[in-house]
Amino acid sequence: MARERSGRTVAHLVLATRLKTLREAAGMSRGEAATALGAHAATVRRIELAETSLDEGQVHTLLTAYGAGTAEIEDVLGQLARANLPGWWHPWRSVMDAWQMELMSVESATRIIRVWEPTLVPALLRTPSYSRAVDDVLRPDLSPAEKDQRAGLLMERQKRLRDQNTRIWAVMSAASLHTYVGDEGVMAEQRQALRAAVERPDVTLQVTPQGQLHAMTGMPTVTLYRVDVPEIPDHVVREGGLPGTAEVSNTLNAVTNYRTLLDHVCVAASHPGKSKEALE
Template sequence: MPGGVSVARERSGRTVAHLVLATRLKTLREAAGMSRGEAANALGAHTATVRRIEQAETSLDEGQVHALLTAYGAGTAEIEAFLGELAAANLPGWWHPWRSVMDPWQLDLMSVESAARIIRVWEPALVPALLRTPSYARAVDSIRRPDLSPADKDRRTELLMERQKRLRQQNTSIWAIMSAAALHTFVGNEDVMVEQRQALRTALARPDVTLQIHPLGGRCHPMTGMPTVSLYRVDVPEIPDHVVREGDLHGSADVSSSLHAVSAYHLLMDHTCVIAPHPNESKDVLT
């Protein structure tokens, strides 16, 4: 994909909270009229260290942060508040108990998802993950992830249900586009499919969900033939949009936050939405 990089290389060790704090440190330095070299002298470190701190390429050390804030002229109350936010950012994410069964790209992107305002998804052959029932999700893993133990599949289903719950709690909007082929592809038994259809009908009534279903025999569109693609938008100026293109191998995905890649997929998805039937027509397809 254009501009694609693995999250492990691009975002390793960084969370939304760390990125925000790192950017604030840079803003405070510039407001104090100090160069990176001068900040490095105050820290007793190399200029590259300050650059890495400001770009969140390294963990934020409390002692270094305190020294930088003091050099920038921050008051005691401001320093204490900043360090308090840093301590909170260093706590394990809510998803920590499920780390052993998460796909590699999810480990680093979950903090972005946890702050997302809207998530847009294209799913070519299955029901989008964020709209799946537990039974459907478990059945998908049973088919696509034979490498996992039954216990691990159960844990992955638990994680997905927790993700769905938290996204609802934080009022994240889900805008999903799927193919009607998913409704004609048996995943699990008939009871699983009946329950999943009902869950989609229920989701349509939620204000946070928009669902468009491309009909069988419908027009070719820009996302035709593409794998699952997700776009994440966060209402935090320091955090860029992210695009995730899932791969064929177990748990693989290309992730990018480059403006070129994100804009390209935004455009493709916008055009696909225009071609797809109106969300109100999804009710008819699901009956």
């Protein structure tokens, strides 16, 4: 599976693509750009793929070689300075799973998040108490304070997705509503939160009938990020194995295959209107 490299943000990828576009518009090869930079052509290739840090001095040299004007150089360097600032999730990095660290910048640019959740309430629709109770069982390696931090991170993710008008389209098994997480109070609060969520225009929730065989029966949690930035491909995350681990891919084949599976399971699941009844 192709994985996002740690520290390679959406902003860096956009800038790297812009540098490549400017080089090509200037009619320069990577070898010629490397000569101007005093480096090997492989260095320019890595810069254009954001496989290495974008250094302000190198970027300035390349922009000058490409014939960029003063205004454009200032604009690119300004974007680079902002891209190098820590992401909003920086305060939570010590309690984040590795795949979350890789995907946060992508999530921040996502237009639609599609989720298949086989046994629990989808993470992006969970309450803090429900999230904390899940970690109590699945993450005994974490301290109480770390579990509280993770619940806080999840709430911040949910808020930011609402603020950026990202649509959440989730499909969960009816069994999820009968899997007790925490006590009766936690479950009652979570059901109420789901009832409120489905009234929002940015949330679509479908429930697959208990015992129904469908295209994703037996599969672990799958999340598909439909990205709204031309330079960034869609991503798919397949959780499973040890708690806190996941496979991340942005290859066209993997994304297309999982999108097709999600399409099939959405057809098999209850209509969103019917799904509301399951929450009562």
